[in-house]
Every structure is written in structure tokens, then in C-alpha cells.
Amino acid sequence: MTNHIGDMQNSKAIIIFGANPASNHPIAMQHILKAKQLNGAKIIVVDPRFTKTAAKSDLYCRIRTGTDIAFLYGIIRLIRENKWYDKSFIADRVYGMDDIFKECEEYTPEHVEDITGCPKELLIQAATAFATADPGCLIWNQGWTQHTIGSSNTRLGSIMQLSLGNLGKPGGGCNILRGHDNVQGSTDLGCLADTLPGYYGLSEGSWKYFAKQWNVDYEWLKGRFKTKEMMEAKGFSLGLWIHGVLDKENQKNNADTPIKALVCIGNGISTITQTHKVKEALDKLEMVVFIDPFVNDAAVITTRNDNLFLLPAATQVETEGTVVNTARSAQWRTKVIEPLYEAREDQDILFDFAKRLGFYDQYIAGMGKGDKFKWPEDATDEIARSLKTIGMQGRTAARIKKHTENWHLFESTSLKGRGPVEKEYYGLPWPCWTETHPGSPVLYNINIPVAQGGMGFRNRFGLERDGVNLLSAEGSAPKGSRINGGYAEITAKNIEELAGVTLTDAEKKAVEGKNWKTDDSGILNKYAIAAGLAPYGNARARAIVWNFIDHIPKHREPLHSFRPDLVKRYPAVKDIPNHFRTNVRYKTEQDAQVWVKNYPINIVSGRIVEHMGSGTETRASKYLSELAPEMYGELHPNLAGKLGIKDGEMMWVYGTGEGKIRIKCKYSHRVDEKSVFLPQNFSGVWQGESLLGRYPDKTAPYGSGESSNQVTSYGFDQQTSCPETKCSLVRIERA
Known part of the structure; x- marks a missing residue:
């Protein structure tokens, strides 16, 4: 997360993909609503389901699960065509944006509508509202990461923010809402x-x-x-x-x-x-x-x-x-x-x-x-x-305790403290380079000195690529920096030249062969920060990741796609051997059959506000279980009618593997006529059989139900191996 939750109040537009903070992150939602009420921010929600967050939005765009990249490229194409992009930010601080602008060419509003199902008019409205606001905040959660191309989702969202110059500024940023504390x-x-x-x-x-x-x-x-x-x-x-x-x-x-x-x-x-x-x-x-x-x-x-x-x-x-x-x-x-x-x-x-x-x-x-x-x-x-x-060097136990004991002295929208914690940011957000550094609430902000939390983008991938300089351009360094442009990460070999210092013999011996990541003496950091230099260097953010399977993000149809006609044009990657010690199927799984013929209904999964995570803790609460006591599946009344299932009746849901679950049908207009929403917070029932008798005496939860992941399909992110819970097909029958 580049910014922080309270910083959302500084936004003029907030676009939310794959997240439902009203149900899953109520504390974050209050800051989003404050941005809308106090700062006039436009709230844009892109989600397959009309969530409680969507109900508070100014604009809601329903898309098919697994098509976020097509939608994002549609936005980026409109940014390019209307010249809404930040030309100087891209020129000075980004590598590879030309390739992104080339890739977005095919994603016309009409083509995006065909892939995603979202009307082209809504795409244009969303792009216009977000791209013309300054600053604009991007929010995502597991609805983006739990896909075979989840890593590409997060990359392209970040690239969109780079194109608009929305990184490194309050009210902007790329902000993932974690599932729970820690x-x-x-x-x-x-x-x-x-x-x-x-x-x-x-x-x-x-x-x-x-x-x-x-x-x-x-x-x-x-x-x-x-x-x-x-x-x-x-x-x-x-x-x-x-x-x-x-x-x-x-x-x-x-x-x-x-x-x-x-x-x-x-x-x-x-x-x-x-x-x-x-x-x-x-x-x-x-x-x-x-x-x-x-x-x-x-x-x-x-x-x-x-x-x-x-x-x-x-x-x-x-x-x-x-x-x-x-x-x-x-x-x-x-x-x-x-x-x-x-x-x-x-x-x-x-x-x-x-x-x-x-x-x-x-x-x-x-x-x-x-x-x-x-x-x-x-x-x-x-x-x-x-x-x-x-x-993390500045985050000692004593400093963290002091912040927690004085939490009431910090301001929520900036994290700035006062009194005994003056000139520090709450919780010392990393990087916190030294025991006198205040922390960094907004990453990549070059408008403040490094000693006050400023920094450029990290120099991590060399100094040049294909003859192109990977360091940031002249004039794009943190305020007060001795070097006005880009520079390499700090090492024992370059500290004297970059920081303009002469090390003593004792200091040279202490840092010999070291860089900022391995220097236990603290000497490199001390001199770097004194010279206004971020220890990790100052480089361009890269839109091209040459060590990833997809060098730039690509739309790829889910392994179990609802649109087999699009699989040929946007196929999955080849199978990956020894991917986290596992031979993982991608193209082989996608081509095993035309999945939608036997499994014609799309899963939309997520958490509900009454329960947390798997629900292990919250379903042990009598009162939370009274609010949400059992598992269910949300079906559009028209789809339920075609299946012959009435509201409140039981139904069987069959996954593409061997899994099946028996759950209650709940009529809902929140989902489209081709999908079922399944909450992820239940367990204690297995394929129609109660497991409550297997719990040790007096430990059984008050609320129980089938686990939705019995029917989620095989699939893992092509870079991180994160399981794909967000793109699955099922068959539903009346129980």
C-alpha cells in the first residue's frame, strides 16, 4: 500500500476494483465516505456484484470476473486518446509506457464491452471521472489478486496510476486493503x-x-x-x-x-x-x-x-x-x-x-x-x-510503544504527530531508515526531503535496459537532494561520490564490501540521508517486467472461461513446471474441455460483514452467528426460475473438480443472470453432512455451512501461485 487509509480523505476520485470495504473493511470505508462528503470525491466501483460499497458509489460498473485487465486497458486507451496522462511524470519517472500505450490500442470501448459485459458508456464515464480528477486513489483487494493473472491485475492498475502521475502524492497511490491486521x-x-x-x-x-x-x-x-x-x-x-x-x-x-x-x-x-x-x-x-x-x-x-x-x-x-x-x-x-x-x-x-x-x-x-x-x-x-x-532500522520497540501510547496525538489524514511525537508519522510506516527518521506515510513522494519521508522509485533492476536509462531524469529527485536526478543504490563504493563525503579509515573498514541492505554500521544510511538521498537509489518505475512471464500485463481468459470464443484470442500461458515445487497446469487445464457446457454458471465469491476470513472465530460468536447463521448462494430470480429453484430452497452446487456443496438459495438482484455469489466464511458442513459432531466437546461454532472452496476450480497465479478463487464455473441443481 503506497499511501494509507486516512489519506483517502485527500482524494478527488477513488476507483475500487475487487474490493468491498463497506463489508470487509468498515474502518477504511468511513474514510472513503469522508472523501466523498468532505472533499467531493467521486466513488467508482468496478465489481461483478452490486455490493454494499457499490451502493455508496457515484458510478458502478459491473464486469465479468477475470476481465479487469481488459477494462483497465480500456481506461488507459481513453487516457491516451484524450491526453489525460501526465506527460512529464512519464518522461521523467517511468520506463516502458510506450509499450503499454501500444497494447491498449485494441481495447476500444466496444471491444471492452464485448469482453467484460460492461456497457461502453459506463467505461467512458468511469475513465473520464477518474482520469480528470487530481489526485485519484486506486483501491483493490483479493478480487484482484486471487486470479491466474492476479499479479498482472495489480501491475496494470499501478501502471494506470503511473500514467496519470498519481503515485507519490497524498490522495493518490495504489492501495490494497489487507484482509485483517498483520x-x-x-x-x-x-x-x-x-x-x-x-x-x-x-x-x-x-x-x-x-x-x-x-x-x-x-x-x-x-x-x-x-x-x-x-x-x-x-x-x-x-x-x-x-x-x-x-x-x-x-x-x-x-x-x-x-x-x-x-x-x-x-x-x-x-x-x-x-x-x-x-x-x-x-x-x-x-x-x-x-x-x-x-x-x-x-x-x-x-x-x-x-x-x-x-x-x-x-x-x-x-x-x-x-x-x-x-x-x-x-x-x-x-x-x-x-x-x-x-x-x-x-x-x-x-x-x-x-x-x-x-x-x-x-x-x-x-x-x-x-x-x-x-x-x-x-x-x-x-x-x-x-x-x-x-x-526497518528506525522501528525499535521503544519507538513503537511510544507511538501506541500517544496514538491520540496523531492526525488521521496525514498521520502527523504533535507534542512528544512531533514530526513523526503514526506507526513509523516503513521505510523508516534510522532511529530519528519519522517514517514514510506516502511512498515515492519527491516533494519532501528523504529525511521527512520522501523518496523516488527504487533502483532495483540495473542502470539501463536496451540502451535506455533506468534512472530517473534530472529534476525528479526528492526535495533537497544533493543529486538532482537519478542515482544508483547506495554502496560502499559510491557513497563518497554520491553523498559528497570522505569516509575515515575506520568508516571505510566498517562498510567495506557492503551496500545499504547489508551495512550493520548504519554509516551508509547516515551519510545518504544527510545528503538527501534515499538509500535504495532513485530510478524509474518500470511498466515492463522482463523477468515475468508476461513482460507487460496481458488479458488472459480464465482457465475455466465463461467465453470459450475468447479463449483462442486470449489463451492462458503454457503449463509451468516446478512452480513453487509444483507442476502447475494452465493451458492444459483451459483446453481440457469446453467447461461452460457442463458448468454454465459463474462464481462470484467474497466475504460478508458478519464474519471474518474463514469465520472460525466469528462463527463462534452467538450474536454474529445469529446475524448470519448459515451458508447460502445468491441467485438472480430469473436464473433461479430457469433452474426451478425457489427463494429459500436448498440447491446443489457442483464444481469443475470433484467438489459439491448443498446450500440455500437466496434471491438477489446484486448478481447478474449468469452468476452465483458464494460467501467464503463458512465451514462445518461437508457435501450436505454436518460435521458439528466432530468438534471437541463445547467447541462447535454457532454458525456453520458448506465451504465455498469445495467448488472453486483449479487455478493459481502465474507468478505468485496465489489460488484462483475468483474465476470458477459451477453447475446448480435443485436439491
Whole structure:
């Protein structure tokens, strides 16, 4: 998220794709409504379903699921044709926009209407309202990311903002609303299959850097892996781990070893695609452990008879430490009560595991105080010291606590503090380069100095490409910068020239061979910021990503497309071998059959306001379950009539795989006549059979229902492997 939630109040237009903040992010929605009421902002919603957010919009555009890229190219074409783009911003700070303008040519309003189903008049109105406003804010959520081309969705949305010069300014930006608190924090700390903490890669150099930060021997660390090659290879992702259990072909990508055990801590794994395959994998594993405050629904789905363990974890009010919100700001959670009954705090469970597995001393060594560390303060300071790539050095436990204790002294639309936190931004949003840096609430803002949160775009992909300079142009540096244009990332070799300083012999020795990402001394950052330089350099944002499958974003029809006539023109990519250790089908799956013949109804899925995530916690609430007690599917009355299903009657929904669910029909005009809306927040019923008797005594939820992901189709993002829950076809019959 480049800006922050309160900053939306500074917008003149807000366009929302694949998100429903009125239901899923009510706190964010209040800022959107304030922008409309106090700042005159136009609200534009692009969504397959008429949501509660759409009800508050000035303009609603209904599109077919999986066609966002076509719609975006339609907007970009209108931006180009009407010369609404920011010519100087593109010339000075963007690489590759000509290729985007060339790609958008075929997406005329008429062609976009054919692909998306949205009338061309609405496309033109949306483009006009958004492109002529200054500044304009883009918002998205999982309705964009959970597609086979989800990474292309987010890229092209960002490119649209680049074309309008809407990045690096208050009220603008690219803003993803995370599903719940600390999603951002978990990714920052490396809870991904392809990075180490702080988004460091998996190369030998990165592992050696962290061996030093963790105060362990690199050779010992390497010895924890079967081979060095596996140490430096992507792991199984959340969406694909089941294939490391079920498929022998994929186990070859895992050093010829099947996954034999699973420890699941705080993750609703029943919410990924093809839940029936998750059950199959859970049943086959030798051991499964769930660590949660409530019973994980997947523990009830599995029918295994042994080696299934449920460990009760403490809730947030029974533990302490930092969480990071969607806007990169850290907040300190203070323990309210000690854990009740047998529940234990997460770290105590993990420390116990480490002791029993024989590496406790190495596990805690990074805190540097032997067994006398103070939790969680010392762990927080270890994170601040180690994660230099995203500028965490200034986010010490003491500073974060001070902000949380003085939260009332910060202004919501700018995050600026006053009194004891004057000249700092709430939660020290990263990058926060030093212990005196205020944090950076708006990324890429060159209108303020680096020392006050300013920066250009990161220099990450070299200095030139095909003879074109990748550094930003002269005159496009942060205010007060010693270098008025672009410059490379800061290293020991260039710091003296770029910052205009002469290092002492002691300083040279301290930083020798280092760059800003690996310098523990802080010398490089200190001199860079004093010279008004962002440690990561100042480059052009790239619209062309040459190391991705699609160098520029491409519209590709969903694997299970509602429009087989368009599949030939916009096919899926070729199958990808060893994609997060899994051989993933794309073109093969798309061409397996004409899916719409047997599965003629399109899924629109999402969350509802009464429940959160998988609903594991909220369905345990009597009062929230009274508001939304059971699973249902929204059908347009005309479609339901054709199927012979009355409002309130039960119906069977069959997915393209082996899954099926029995749910109640709910008449609704929110969906079109070719779709069904399925909430993602239910479990406790399996293909018509109640599972409530499988919960341990007195732990069954008050609300239960079929999991919608039993019928979601096979599909994973071609770059990130994020499961595709947003483009599936089903068949519906009266029960």
C-alpha cells in the first residue's frame, strides 16, 4: 500500500476494483465516505456484484470476473486518446509506457464491452471521472489478486496510476486493503515461500547475511536442508502444498521427498481452492498439528484417526508485541490478561518445539542475550536491525510503544504527530531508515526531503535496459537532494561520490564490501540521508517486467472461461513446471474441455460483514452467528426460475473438480443472470453432512455451512501461485 487509509480523505476520485470495504473493511470505508462528503470525491466501483460499497458509489460498473485487465486497458486507451496522462511524470519517472500505450490500442470501448459485459458508456464515464480528477486513489483487494493473472491485475492498475502521475502524492497511490491486521507484518517477516524476512531473496548471499543477523553459523544453517539447492529454491506455497503430499511428480521437485507432516499455526487452510483436495492431503499426512485459539475448521474436515493434534494458542489480548497494518504502520499490542486454561502464547509453543528438536540456542541467538532476552522487545529490535531492505532500522520497540501510547496525538489524514511525537508519522510506516527518521506515510513522494519521508522509485533492476536509462531524469529527485536526478543504490563504493563525503579509515573498514541492505554500521544510511538521498537509489518505475512471464500485463481468459470464443484470442500461458515445487497446469487445464457446457454458471465469491476470513472465530460468536447463521448462494430470480429453484430452497452446487456443496438459495438482484455469489466464511458442513459432531466437546461454532472452496476450480497465479478463487464455473441443481 503506497499511501494509507486516512489519506483517502485527500482524494478527488477513488476507483475500487475487487474490493468491498463497506463489508470487509468498515474502518477504511468511513474514510472513503469522508472523501466523498468532505472533499467531493467521486466513488467508482468496478465489481461483478452490486455490493454494499457499490451502493455508496457515484458510478458502478459491473464486469465479468477475470476481465479487469481488459477494462483497465480500456481506461488507459481513453487516457491516451484524450491526453489525460501526465506527460512529464512519464518522461521523467517511468520506463516502458510506450509499450503499454501500444497494447491498449485494441481495447476500444466496444471491444471492452464485448469482453467484460460492461456497457461502453459506463467505461467512458468511469475513465473520464477518474482520469480528470487530481489526485485519484486506486483501491483493490483479493478480487484482484486471487486470479491466474492476479499479479498482472495489480501491475496494470499501478501502471494506470503511473500514467496519470498519481503515485507519490497524498490522495493518490495504489492501495490494497489487507484482509485483517498483520497480514502486512507477516509478509514483511518472510511468511512466504520465496523470500527470507524483509523480502531478501534465497541466494547464498542472503542466507549468509541472515546467518550473521541470527548469530548462527552458515554451515549449520545449510545443514538444516537436504541440499544447498533446496535451501535456495522456492518452497511449496500455501496454495500448492497439497500437491507435495498427493502427487509423486511434484515430489520430484522437493528432492524426491513427499511432505509427511504439517504444522499449521493461525492459518485457515480450508479457504484455499479445492478444499476436497485439502482434506485428501490432510488424511494422507503422517502427522498434523493445528495451533489456534479456536478449532481450525480443517481439523474437523479431515477424517484421519491418529496423529492429529490441537494445541490451544493464546488470543491477541493474552499476548504482546507488534502488528503491522495495511499501511505499513506498526502498533504495539499490550497484554491484557494472562492466557487462560491450557492456552499458550505462540512464541512459547515455538520455543518449546525448538528445544525438543534440538536447536533452541540457535533459535534465540539473534536476540543476543542468551536465555536472558526480554520478549517481545528484544525480538522487535532484532527485526529492526536486520530488515534493512524495507527500512526497518528506525522501528525499535521503544519507538513503537511510544507511538501506541500517544496514538491520540496523531492526525488521521496525514498521520502527523504533535507534542512528544512531533514530526513523526503514526506507526513509523516503513521505510523508516534510522532511529530519528519519522517514517514514510506516502511512498515515492519527491516533494519532501528523504529525511521527512520522501523518496523516488527504487533502483532495483540495473542502470539501463536496451540502451535506455533506468534512472530517473534530472529534476525528479526528492526535495533537497544533493543529486538532482537519478542515482544508483547506495554502496560502499559510491557513497563518497554520491553523498559528497570522505569516509575515515575506520568508516571505510566498517562498510567495506557492503551496500545499504547489508551495512550493520548504519554509516551508509547516515551519510545518504544527510545528503538527501534515499538509500535504495532513485530510478524509474518500470511498466515492463522482463523477468515475468508476461513482460507487460496481458488479458488472459480464465482457465475455466465463461467465453470459450475468447479463449483462442486470449489463451492462458503454457503449463509451468516446478512452480513453487509444483507442476502447475494452465493451458492444459483451459483446453481440457469446453467447461461452460457442463458448468454454465459463474462464481462470484467474497466475504460478508458478519464474519471474518474463514469465520472460525466469528462463527463462534452467538450474536454474529445469529446475524448470519448459515451458508447460502445468491441467485438472480430469473436464473433461479430457469433452474426451478425457489427463494429459500436448498440447491446443489457442483464444481469443475470433484467438489459439491448443498446450500440455500437466496434471491438477489446484486448478481447478474449468469452468476452465483458464494460467501467464503463458512465451514462445518461437508457435501450436505454436518460435521458439528466432530468438534471437541463445547467447541462447535454457532454458525456453520458448506465451504465455498469445495467448488472453486483449479487455478493459481502465474507468478505468485496465489489460488484462483475468483474465476470458477459451477453447475446448480435443485436439491
